């Protein structure tokens with residue numbers, strides 16, 4: 001397997017509008033387990049998100065763009081409540097099939113909507129913090145530039161986009177680890193394709209350009225961070 005360069009010609013099964021709906025729903029539901037295992041959001045919450053929300057000293061509004069099955073934003077909401085922070089969470093995704101799964105995770109503080117960052121920007125919405133998980137590697141170059149600009153335009157505070165870091169060890173370990181979870185889902189095919197489509201830190205920093213900075217907050221993870229300009 002050549003992982004020296006991004007394989008941008010690969011398409012993930014979940015990005016096919018005609019893919020098997022049951023397998024897609026199972027994939028979106030089981031992203032929860034995958035994100036818990038490899039997402040690294042615990043550290044990002046403790047070191048990045050929680051201190052920023054605490055500094056605000058008032059109720060906050062946070063947006064998750066491309067929220068998929070909604071598990072990341074639902075988990076962040078649980079941690080905020082545990083840590084005594086008053087936060088309203090919104091997950092958005094342009095795919096109605098993702099929304100259907102995400103809505104099973106709605107709660108008093110967490111809601112979901114079928115839109116994208118450009119739609120919310122046009123509506124004049126703003127948020128204290130904007131984040132995403134595993135969206136960047138799905139985007140073509142022009143889409144990435146728009147996504148980066150739209151998400152900054154929505155944030156009065158910080159924007160944080162998390163993704164996988166491409167690498168041989170990540171590919172090998174995912175291939176082994178996913179065996180227990182993959183049944184009836186696209187998790188093996190799409191996970192391995194995701195790794196092949198993903199960036200290395202310096203590639204992502206160069207693709208996003210100034211003022212984005214890309215760090216590796218956990219093994220096989222990237223976090224692109226910029227100040228919002230809302």
Ligand SMILES: C[S@@+](CC[C@H](N)C(=O)[O-])C[C@H]1O[C@@H](n2cnc3c(N)ncnc32)[C@H](O)[C@@H]1O
Pocket residue numbers: 031032035065066067068069070072092093094095098115116117132133134135138143147
């Ligand atoms: C791999 S899934 C990740 C879902 C979720 N964030 C997670 O971590 O499990 C990628 C999601 O991004 C969404 N997406 C793709 N392009 C997008 C865009 N331009 N704006 C917002 N969401 C997008 C897709 O519909 C899909 O639900």
